[in-house]
Amino acid sequence: MTELRAERAGEPLGVPRTEAKSRRVRHLDLVIAVAAFAVLATLPFLFSSKALLDFVIRCAAYGLFATSLNLLVGYTGMISFGHGMFFGLGAYGFGLIMQRTSVPIPVAFVGTLLITTVVSAAIGAICVRLKEIYFAFVTLAFQMLIHSMILSWASLTGGDQGLRGGIPRPVFFGIDLSNHMHLYIVSCALLVIGLLLMRQIAQSPFGYTLRMIRDNASRASFIGIDVWRAKLTIFVMAALFASTGGIVMSLFVSGAYPEFAFWTISGEGIFINMLGGVTTFLGPMVGTVLLLIMNDTVTRLTEYYGIVLGIVILFFAIGLRKGLMDFVVEWYEQRRGPKKERG
Amino acid sequence: MLEVQRLSKSFGGVKAADDISLSFADGSLTAVIGPNGAGKSTFFNLITGALKPDSGKILLNGIDMAGRSPPDIVRHGIGRAFQVASIFPSLTVHETMLAAVCADQRRASALHRRFPLAETRERAEHAMEVLDLASKRDRVAATLSHGDQKLLDIALALVLDPKVLLLDEPTAGMGTEERWRMIDKIYELWERRNITVVFIEHDMDIVFKTAPSIVVLCYGRILATGTPDAIRGNPAVIEAYLGTEDHDEGAV
Numbered sequence: 001m002t003e004l005r006a007e008r009a010g011e012p013l014g015v016p017r018t019e020a021k022s023r024r025v026r027h028l029d030l031v032i033a034v035a036a037f038a039v040l041a042t043l044p045f046l047f048s049s050k051a052l053l054d055f056v057i058r059c060a061a062y063g064l065f066a067t068s069l070n071l072l073v074g075y076t077g078m079i080s081f082g083h084g085m086f087f088g089l090g091a092y093g094f095g096l097i098m099q100r101t102s103v104p105i106p107v108a109f110v111g112t113l114l115i116t117t118v119v120s121a122a123i124g125a126i127c128v129r130l131k132e133i134y135f136a137f138v139t140l141a142f143q144m145l146i147h148s149m150i151l152s153w154a155s156l157t158g159g160d161q162g163l164r165g166g167i168p169r170p171v172f173f174g175i176d177l178s179n180h181m182h183l184y185i186v187s188c189a190l191l192v193i194g195l196l197l198m199r200q201i202a203q204s205p206f207g208y209t210l211r212m213i214r215d216n217a218s219r220a221s222f223i224g225i226d227v228w229r230a231k232l233t234i235f236v237m238a239a240l241f242a243s244t245g246g247i248v249m250s251l252f253v254s255g256a257y258p259e260f261a262f263w264t265i266s267g268e269g270i271f272i273n274m275l276g277g278v279t280t281f282l283g284p285m286v287g288t289v290l291l292l293i294m295n296d297t298v299t300r301l302t303e304y305y306g307i308v309l310g311i312v313i314l315f316f317a318i319g320l321r322k323g324l325m326d327f328v329v330e331w332y333e334q335r336r337g338p339k340k341e342r343g
Numbered sequence: 344m345l346e347v348q349r350l351s352k353s354f355g356g357v358k359a360a361d362d363i364s365l366s367f368a369d370g371s372l373t374a375v376i377g378p379n380g381a382g383k384s385t386f387f388n389l390i391t392g393a394l395k396p397d398s399g400k401i402l403l404n405g406i407d408m409a410g411r412s413p414p415d416i417v418r419h420g421i422g423r424a425f426q427v428a429s430i431f432p433s434l435t436v437h438e439t440m441l442a443a444v445c446a447d448q449r450r451a452s453a454l455h456r457r458f459p460l461a462e463t464r465e466r467a468e469h470a471m472e473v474l475d476l477a478s479k480r481d482r483v484a485a486t487l488s489h490g491d492q493k494l495l496d497i498a499l500a501l502v503l504d505p506k507v508l509l510l511d512e513p514t515a516g517m518g519t520e521e522r523w524r525m526i527d528k529i530y531e532l533w534e535r536r537n538i539t540v541v542f543i544e545h546d547m548d549i550v551f552k553t554a555p556s557i558v559v560l561c562y563g564r565i566l567a568t569g570t571p572d573a574i575r576g577n578p579a580v581i582e583a584y585l586g587t588e589d590h591d592e593g594a595v
Contacts, residue, residue: 026457205453205460208434208442215431222391222429223499224417224446233452 025203033196040188044181053184054252055296059288060191061248065265066272066284067198068241073270074278075202076234077214079132081266082139085123085146086239088261089116090246092150095163095256104172112247113240120239121232128231140263147261162257167250177251187248194241199281201237210234271309275316277323286325344369345390345421345507345539350399350409352389352563359385360396361563367507367541372533374554375543378583382563383543384426387509391423392416403507418447422505426512426543428492429499432485436476436495439484440467440502447503470502473532490521494528501532510542514549522546526553551575559583 044053065087072078093112097103103111123142127135150157158164169177177183201207209230212220221227250256259265268291276287298308320327345367352360359382367373375383388394390401392413401408408416431439444463445451453460459467471477474494479487484495493513500508513529514522526549533540544550550557551571559566559580567577574580 200457201454203457205442205445205450205456205458208438208445208458209451211434212431212442215433216429218393219425219429219431219499220446221413222393222417222423223443223503224414225451226412226414230452 026200029196029199029203033192037188037192040192041185044184050180053180055292057184057187057248057252058292059285060187061245061252062268062272062292063191063285063288064194064245064248065242066269066276066288067195067281068238068245069266069269070273070278070281070284071198071201071210071234071238071241073273074283075207075214076210076231077217078128078231078235079136079270080127080139080235081136081263081270082141082143083238083242083269084263084265084267085139085143085261086116086120086242087246087249087265087269088146088150088256088258089119089239090243091250091256091260092157092163092246093243094247095167095250096156098167098169099163099165102170104170105177106172109247113243116239116243117236120236124232124235124239128228128235140266143261143263143266147258147263150258150261157256157258160258163250163255166254169251169254183251187252190244190248194244195285198241201234202281206230206233271313273323274313275323277326277329279322280325280329283323283325287323290324344402344404345541346400346402347390348400348402350386350389350401351397352385352394353397358563360389360399363399363560363563363565365558365565365568367539369506369539370537371539371556372530372554373541373556373558374550375541375558375560376545376547376550377560377566380562381560383560384511385563386560387423387511387541387543390416390509391421417503417505420504420506421509422500422503422507423509424493424496424500424511424513426515428489428496430484430492430495433483435481435483436471436487436498437467437480439495440470440498443467443499443502466502466504470498473501474498474528489516490525493517493525497529505538507539507541510540512543512545514544514546522549 040056043056065083069080069083072080072083090112093115094108097108097111098105101108123139127138127142130138151160153159175182175186177186209220209225212223212225213227213230217227246260249260272287272291273284274287275290276285277283294309294312295305299305302308316323322330347363347365350360350363351358361382363386375386377383385394389396390408392408392411392415396409399409403419403421406419408419408421411419431442434442438459441459441463442451444466445453445458445460448460448463450460450463468477471480474497476491476494476498479491484492487495493515497510497513500510510529514525517525529540529542530553532538542554544554551574554571556569557571557574558568559574559577561583566583567574567580569577
């Protein structure tokens with residue numbers, strides 16, 4: 001009570017409460033996140049379908065990955081074709097630490113993120129100076145490099161067989177990840193926390209620095225922004241969230257496979273972003289759900305999965321010229337009146 | 344005081360800046376003129392760090408800026424606006440200003456707080472008012488008129504509270520009336536604040552009526568410096584520049 005009053009008194013007179021407002025928005029994000037988590041957590045009690053829970057876990061893994069890619073593509077304008085390497089790195093790093101050492105899961109989790117930090121900082125230091133198409137292709141090249149390393153270093157990674165024999169999942173803090181229900185809840189928690197953190201990044205002053213770099217990097221440097229440093233920072237951050245997605249995936253399949261680090265994962269990430277849209281924060285999440293639903297239904301109906309997917313992406317790219325969420329948001333804004341048109 | 348000493352820069356065999364030495368006193372207003380390709384923009388690019396000089400010094404209050412990066416130079420107090428308005432198309436006017444102040448306060452990489460920051464508000468507000476952009480605060484920059492985009496570009500430099508403001512053709516692409524409105528605005532800014540303003544301008548009418556001192560560049564070299572009267576009477580200037588331009592535009 002006193003604290004609340006002190007805060008009120010501390011607000012300068014006559015200044016509209018800019019920060020108070022943004023603080024309220026932040027609380028709104030938190031409320032939405034908690035609500036979403038609550039809904040996800042009650043799903044198992046409403047439907048006793050294991051397939052549904054599996055679906056949500058995969059959404060968590062791919063959703064973290066795709067949303068982190070959007071931090072690069074949508075917010076900073078860095079189109080990475082190799083973002084999937086960090087998904088693979090997360091899966092392999094975590095799987096290997098768990099198989100080769102006897103550390104508890106949280107330690108392996110942090111350890112994997114540390115490895116990802118070092119690797120992504122090294123790769124980022126080389127890539128982020130490059131412009132558009134060169135950045136895209138050099139990130140792709142690193143992805144191929146990591147993929148072929150996984151294939152050829154068979155004594156460590158199991159080569160094209162992947163990490164077999166399962167990933168040990170010892171109980172920690174009373175959480176048993178070999179229990180499907182526990183794994184489900186932990187995956188949901190990681191997704192929600194990951195999204196909250198990424199949302200905070202996107203809406204922080206740094207998030208606006210990224211938007212400035214996307215819009216006009218040269219101008220950004222002439223108002224005192226160290227463009228290279230900002231790009232490297234977001235490259236590493238995005239890698240960490242992608243790596244977390246990979247960890248969720250490796251826990252889900254209890255292993256890691258070379259496909260997790262193949263360039264098609266990066267392609268799917270781009271695909272998801274095109275599908276869901278890059279101008280809204282939740283666009284990639286919507287895209288993830290769409291892609292996985294399509295994946296599951298189409299592969300059941302036909303073996304020509306690729307063709308169907310291709311037609312769908314053509315529809316979004318040429319027909320709508322934007323992702324689904326972009327389309328919805330624009331439609332909504334137009335209905336409210338074309339007052340605040342975004343250029 | 345901004346002092347340039349023996350500044351040189353070549354591209355291949357072309358000398359875009361050839362041994363330029365100049366000084367701009369604190370609070371001065373200077374116009375830089377010269378025919379196309381005279382090295383005016385190169386001169387600005389060298390001072391602001393967009394280009395690295397081959398040799399020479401750029402001293403801002405005694406500190407050498409030569410070879411430093413653009414953000415570093417901006418933080419020392421040299422702001423610039425561009426010939427083609429350089430803005431952030433998808434941000435609103437207000438967001439642009441708030442983000443720029445954020446950068447100036449070294450908070451551009453703050454992660455734990457939400458944009459916009461309360462402490463950036465006042466300066467953003469002030470800059471918008473000074474440049475008549477307050478009524479367009481919620482407009483997305485890409486949707487602004489050409490003139491307003493030029494103003495926003497200048498506002499981006501000004502909101503950082505620079506010691507020296509370099510304006511590369513602030514009136515480029517404008518009609519006569521709009522040109523004068525822009526120049527009056529800049530003049531007013533210069534008068535009110537104690538900043539050093541250097542601007543590139545093609546309109547001789549504007550240059551001779553506005554700028555207390557003029558620098559004439561030609562082929563990367565300084566052809567003349569001085570007051571409008573001195574420049575007008577300088578035979579080298581008349582021959583190299585005004586002589587031909589005079590017939591075309593009927594200016595002076």
